[in-house]
Amino acid sequence: MLHEAISDTFFIWRKEAGRTVRDQGALIFFILVPLFYPLLYAFIYTEETVREVPAVVVDDANTAMSREFVRRVDATPDVKVVGRTSNMEEAKERMRRAEVYGVIRIPEDFSRTVNRGEQAHVSLYCDMSGLLYYKALLLACTEVSLEMNAELQVERLGSTTVREGEVATAPLRYQDVALFNPTNGFASFLIPAVLMLVLQQTLLLGVGMMNGTARERGTFHTQLISGQGRGTVRLVLGKALCYFMVYALVGIWVLAVVPRLFHLVQIPQATDLLAFMVPYLLACIFFAMTCSILVFQRETCMPIFVFMSLPMLFISGISWPGVAVPPFWEYVSWLLPSTFGINGFVRINTMGALLEDVAFEYVGLWVQAVVYFLTACATYYYLINESRKKSETLN
């Protein structure tokens, strides 16, 4: 009995592999998209950070000190001063024409105020179309002002030594250490999450397409071994085995080779990553099999699943911080393998976490794998019956 069940499962596995290889549409999703899509993505973000954001200066003071301020801002890697204008209107006009993303305005009384021992204000106007522009401008100007402040203070404390001056105004120094993504790169941050999501989404699309085809033609029940009676579980297992085989290979390309090609941060414990991937792939496969109940036609998998990639990416808590996700959506996110998968992968791969550090996600994925296996069996049972009825009415 057991022997028969196993050989049936492998028979279905072989049949499904054959169907997959012959189905051009499924091959696109299973092979072509995971192969090339990550490359395109990594290429888009390959520059990692924004450098030399163009800014224009309105220097009403035009003194040695104000020119020094501008020169230092220009010298930072983040900002590039592309011009000086004499009035604010002209500067704003250049911003409207998107030639510059920021305006630095130094007031007419800048040096006089500082020399009088009062606070001088430099105004920075930022275009808010992209937060990275804002960040670069703000950072550069703040750094320069801090630097000049320290120097001015030391100058004024003339009588004492330089060190003493520094210490009197700043008893502590602060140092920032960026862990796990030292260059603050956009690619190192977003790509790992996208890679994991690609695995789930292509499975949803591929499995959805194959089941949609069988459903449309009313041939679903013919995939059973005996053509009638029991065998749903064998069908589910055999098919899952086929998808797992394909995705074991695809997964290595997507998660191990692609990050290497683009020099992304990659510090996983290989065995932990492998151990984590097993429940992730299983959960994704059974999730995709369950969701295929929504696909009535070969092509409709795309309108249904493609646009969902974006909500799934955001709900995972990588780009939008997890603590800021409202509780309701957090519970919803637990229904998706991608949530646990992305979080676990980012921690193992990018942050060097061990399997025990991602225990919550790991267990979550196993629970999903089991639950979605059961729902997948129910789905396939329903699909078999539906297709049997359909073929009866056709004949």
Next chain:
Amino acid sequence: MSALRAIWDIVVRECRRMVARPLYLCCMLVAPAVCCLFFTTLMGEGLPKDMPVGVVDEDNTATTREILRNMDAFSQVRLTERYASVSEARRAMQEGKIYAFYYIPEGTTDEVMANRQPVVSFYTNNSLLIAGSLIYRDLRTMSVLANASVGLKTLQAKGVDEHRAMAFLQPVVVDTHALSNPWLNYSVYLNNTILPGILMILIFMMTVFAIGVEIKDGTGKAWLAMADNSMWKALVGKLLPHAAVFFLTVVAHYTYLYGVLHFPCHCGIGPLLLQAAMTVLASQGLGVFFIAVIPTLRLALSACSLWGVVSFSISGFSFPVMAMHPALQMLSNLFPLRHYFLIYVGQTLDGNPLSYVWKSYMALLLFALLPWLVLGRLRKVMLNFDYIP
């Protein structure tokens, strides 16, 4: 007159087809509504606050506790846990419990006493970029303020008034004006492009689906016959109901974002309606182009998927186009969302007159006119094409 009559008949036929398939209802009304509610409630907070941050205080004296109190007071982060060592804190970060931690090394107090200016370190997890940057920005402000507060106390003790003391501590101050989005609201920043982007995907798909399914089911000839074999009449009749529904969907989005949630909108209703109309027409135009060039429903939908999903990355709202490879900068022009984004920034966010964004409108117009190039081919496909599933 007969042309109008023919178009009207096709409109009625298309409406019947739309009602008959739940897919249309899902993708034209349900999906946009769900996405809109999802994204706006997900980012309801606008700017994430109270992110958990840990502390490793190896010194643990009255002075270091005072330093920590100062930090807590000046920053928007929440000091949640204390850890005995850096490796323990790093572990907590890997487990996802904290986003950053302070590290006060042993001997800090002695060094403060000895005026040796010790270093307090701040470790941020930048594999979560948004959280990392927010906390980093907070640290910068906080360290300036915390130091200033110490300096201020010292100077005040010496009898210097606050005004002069602050002028001494910070002679040059940078006042930042974040134009149009002064709250740095992420919801405003992201949703104004994400939601139209999702709508565009759905419009591409529904346009391709509505035409492609005629090819697949072999009903193309009948459809064309209703329009006296005139492809453009057939297309107008078919896409008119789609356009109407999607236009209303976009307008409903705008009403919700600008009317209910009060996102910044510095242009009038007229420009918004123009944006909505051009979004729908440009997306439909690209959809028709895809299905005419690739008359296999499945492949055309795949092309839509690729175009739609890539447009989020390449439109430049998250990662600036300026910083991309030159080839990609050129390529970005082929995505309607890129032009939509430029129009949104120019008109809605910054309130510039039409003359600053006319180029982007022309681009969208070109997308809307794309079907004109392929009318002949599409007609041929409808009349004689063997469908390959």
